[in-house]
Amino acid sequence: MSEVKIVATLTPLPEFIDTIRDAALAMVSPTHREAGCLQYDLHESHAVPDVRNLENKGKVSFVFIERWKSEEDLKQHVAMSYHDDFLDILSGKLENLNVQRLTEL
Template sequence: MSEVKIVATLTPFPEHIAAIRKAAQTMVPLTHQEAGCLQYDLHESRAIADVRELANEGAVSFVFIERWKSEEDLVKHVAMPYHDDFLEILDGKLESLNVQRLTAL
């Protein structure tokens, strides 16, 4: 089976940034314990309106960079009870949720 790479970007409404940050941070140690987890890193990002001015003044997002041993391992992760709890916390608090599968070129 081949490795699966995922990037998930969560952009909360401004009033929910702290709650989403806390919930996202809770996911990291739980997910690191999963046998199929190769990488599960959380980053906080700020949108940059103009690449010539690299000020961190834009919207806050949380970015998960994930690597899984196999598709089966990713499916197991999504089925974890704490993953369901996380999705429940996110409900109604996000401006956007973007999940992408990466393929190396």
């Protein structure tokens, strides 16, 4: 089976930034213990409204960069009870959720 790569970006509503940060951080440790997890990194992102001025002034997002040994391993991850709990916490608190599957060229 081939490796699966995912980038998931969560953009919280401003009043829920700390709640989403805490919930996202809580996902990292248990996910790293999953047998099929090759990479599960969390980053905080600040949009750059003007590429000529690279100061971090824009919206806050949280970005997961994930690599899984196989499709089955990814399916097992999203079936974990703590993943369901995480989705429950996110409910109604995000401006946007964007999950992308990457294919290397």
